[in-house]
Amino acid sequence: xxxxxxxxxxxxxxxxxxxxxxxxxxxxxxxxxxxxxxxxxxxxxxxxxxxxxxxxxxxxxxxxxxxxxxxxxxxxxxxxxxxxxxxxxxxxxxxxxxxxxxxxxxxxxxxxxxxxxxxxxxxxxxxxxxxxxxxxxxxxxxxxxxxxxxxxxxxxxxxxxxxxxxxxxxxxxxxxxxxxxxxxxxxxxxxxxxxxxxxxxxxxxxxxxxxxxxxxxxxxxxxxxxxxxxxxxxxxxxxxxxxxxxxxxxxxxxxxxxxxxxxxxxxxxxxxxxxxxxxxxxxxxxxxxxxxxxxxxxxxxxxxxxxxxxxxxxxxxxxxxxxxxxxxxxxxxx
Numbered sequence: 001x002x003x004x005x006x007x008x009x010x011x012x013x014x015x016x017x018x019x020x021x022x023x024x025x026x027x028x029x030x031x032x033x034x035x036x037x038x039x040x041x042x043x044x045x046x047x048x049x050x051x052x053x054x055x056x057x058x059x060x061x062x063x064x065x066x067x068x069x070x071x072x073x074x075x076x077x078x079x080x081x082x083x084x085x086x087x088x089x090x091x092x093x094x095x096x097x098x099x100x101x102x103x104x105x106x107x108x109x110x111x112x113x114x115x116x117x118x119x120x121x122x123x124x125x126x127x128x129x130x131x132x133x134x135x136x137x138x139x140x141x142x143x144x145x146x147x148x149x150x151x152x153x154x155x156x157x158x159x160x161x162x163x164x165x166x167x168x169x170x171x172x173x174x175x176x177x178x179x180x181x182x183x184x185x186x187x188x189x190x191x192x193x194x195x196x197x198x199x200x201x202x203x204x205x206x207x208x209x210x211x212x213x214x215x216x217x218x219x220x221x222x223x224x225x226x227x228x229x230x231x232x233x234x235x236x237x238x239x240x241x242x243x244x245x246x247x248x249x250x251x252x253x254x255x256x257x258x259x260x261x262x263x264x265x266x267x268x269x270x271x272x273x274x275x276x277x278x279x280x281x282x283x284x285x286x287x288x289x290x291x292x293x294x295x296x297x298x299x300x301x302x303x304x305x306x307x308x309x310x311x312x313x314x315x316x317x318x319x320x321x322x323x324x325x326x327x328x329x330x331x332x333x334x
Contacts, residue, residue: 011181012181013039013042013180013184014041014176014179015175015183015186016184017046017049017053018046018050018165018169018170019049019163020048020049020169020273021049021147022049022303023295024053025053025305025311026297028053028315029319030318034184038334039334041057043115043116045117045178046171047164048163048165048169049188051117052141052144054117055113055117055137058113058116061103066308069305093152096145097141106138108136108138109134109136110135110136110140111134116178118131119141120164121144121156121161122162124161124162127166130161131174143162144164146163150268163272166275168283169283172185172283172284172289173283173287182290182329184290184326184330186293186294189276269303292325294318295315295317297311
């Protein structure tokens with residue numbers, strides 16, 4: 001039915017895709033839901049994995065990337081990690097970018113995408129978000145996925161860039177600045193109670209504790225001065241160690257491991273998750289989206305890309321859980 005109030009409202013739909021590592025595979029299902037409901041996405045802002053999925057969608061190769069994720073085996077994933085001496089990070093990131101280059105050519109700029117995409121990174125020295133709206137897509141993504149302590153950071157002019165989730169894990173503010181009148185946001189971060197349950201290995205407790213759970217100056221830049229070719233020496237045996245750190249343990253394995261103490265990778269990833277949870281909570285409190293989609297991914301690790309089907313199913317289910325909001329705040333206006 002025609003809604004006469006449409007003529008007075010900005011009906012451009014913007015999508016904010018949050019950070020969260022492998023949990024971000026659920027972003028794919030959200031985009032699939034929007035396609036099935038014929039919700040026209042006019043612009044996307046993404047941090048970290050949100051930048052990856054948003055860029056693939058806007059370039060048009062997200063279906064191929066999804067098929068790749070479904071086909072890849074757990075052990076094959078480690079071929080895309082290039083471990084280094086841990087001076088600035090455990091993983092160089094070059095191989096991961098070579099993988100993405102199979103889906104987004106190295107020559108593609110943000111201006112070439114089918115719809116506007118903003119990619120968020122973080123200035124290591126100021127802590128402020130750095131938003132890429134133009135320039136090379138892959139270079140911007142590489143900066144946005146630089147998880148501190150895991151991926152080597154990226155040099156940019158006279159500063160250093162790290163993961164966008166550090167400063168703006170759910171870029172609602174960015175997509176509003178892009179001109180969105182209706183904002184849908186996908187939050188991948190659990191509550192702190194859930195995080196503690198995960199670290200102590202009690203997955204059952206974590207699920208029982210599930211709860212539905214400050215804007216800085218943002219610098220808008222391009223990727224012309226990004227340096228992603230830092231030369232570092234690979235160390236023998238690091239790949240094996242990274243496999244151990246990245247590996248997802250069962251509850252019984254965790255109890256056997258150091259009396260339930262997290263390993264170094266879990267500490268780094270867990271600390272980032274806590275920080276991003278706090279920042280996301282503030283963002284949602286003071287800069288509310290029209291629709292907030294929150295997949296229940298409490299037991300998915302930062303680099304656990306092996307549960308693709310579950311991630312996709314839960315991402316779609318999360319949309320269904322807020323379908324009343326989507327009908328009332330999105331579908332009636334488009």
